[in-house]
Amino acid sequence: MLFIVSGPSGAGKSTLSQKAVEFFDDIGFSVSYTTRAARPGEINGVDYIFVDDSRFDAMIKNNEFLEYATVHGKKYGTAAKDMEELLKTSDALLDIDVQGAEQIRAKRKGGVYIFILPPSMKVLRERLFKRGISKSELENRFKNAVDEIKKSELYDYLIINDELEESEESLKAIIRAERIKTGLLKDRIKTLFEF
Numbered sequence: 001m002l003f004i005v006s007g008p009s010g011a012g013k014s015t016l017s018q019k020a021v022e023f024f025d026d027i028g029f030s031v032s033y034t035t036r037a038a039r040p041g042e043i044n045g046v047d048y049i050f051v052d053d054s055r056f057d058a059m060i061k062n063n064e065f066l067e068y069a070t071v072h073g074k075k076y077g078t079a080a081k082d083m084e085e086l087l088k089t090s091d092a093l094l095d096i097d098v099q100g101a102e103q104i105r106a107k108r109k110g111g112v113y114i115f116i117l118p119p120s121m122k123v124l125r126e127r128l129f130k131r132g133i134s135k136s137e138l139e140n141r142f143k144n145a146v147d148e149i150k151k152s153e154l155y156d157y158l159i160i161n162d163e164l165e166e167s168e169e170s171l172k173a174i175i176r177a178e179r180i181k182t183g184l185l186k187d188r189i190k191t192l193f194e195f
Contacts, residue, residue, distance in 0.1 A: 001091040001092075001110070001111075001112065001179065002083075002087065002091070002092050002104075002108075002111040002112070003091065003094070003111070003175060003178075004093075004104060004112065004113050004114065005017045005093060005094065005095050005096070005114045005115075006095075006097060006098050006100075006114070006148070006155070007115055007116030007118075007148070008118070008124065008141070008144065008145030008149060009072065009128065009141045009145065010118060010127040010128045010131070010141065011116040011124065011127075011145075011161055012116055012127075012167065013095055013116040015164070016159070016161065016164075016167055016168060016171050017029070017093055020168070020171050020172060026090050026091060027090060027092065027093050028086045028090040028091070028093070029092075029095075030082060030086055030092050030093070031045065031046065031082070032049070032076050032077060032078055032094075032095075032096065033048065033056060033059065033075075033076065033077045033078075033079060034050060034077075035050075035051060035052065035074050036048075036050075036074035036076075056068075056075045056077065059079070060077075064079055064080060066078045066080040066083050066103070066108075067100035067103035067104050067107075068100065069096075069097055069099035071097050071099070071144075072137065072140060072141060072144070076096070076097065076100070078094060078100065091179075098148045101155075102151075102154075112156055112157070112174070112175075112178045113155040113157070114155060114156065114174060115157070115158050115159070116159050116161050116167070117149065117158055117159065117161065119161065119162035121142075121145075121146075123162075124142070124145055125138075128141050157174050159171060159174075
């Protein structure tokens, strides 16, 4: 199964995604490519695969991405080959923006789409401010957040990330529920009960 987690910058989608992958030992995390610089503590190949613009553009030209987008002036993308390899051995979780989720929805069937919302726009502004970004970048991210939140109705699930532990439990519950849906288990039931 493919779980796609989206939400505006500052909503907490990366934190929640990381906690879900740590909890479920049979969900792999798809590491995205990006042209942005690594933040303190980020590890190349673990948090992101950091590349320059020319390498990223070559990957676009060679049709190597399942999805890609420019977000806040930097490029992000999921390599199709990496995703297919991951899905051969486990479920996969993607932490991507709304643009990327739209591309995946258009290219492949299935997938569970989960949108992470901040508890309010005031809280979102405070979270973004704490990141120490410039005022112009803060305003740009805030404007983009409004546009992204408008698209949340296209998702299967919404989580309002007010209390981290509660939001984490909600994400785990969604994953568990999706895994036991009858439609997904039909072949397994036939095999187990030999009919």
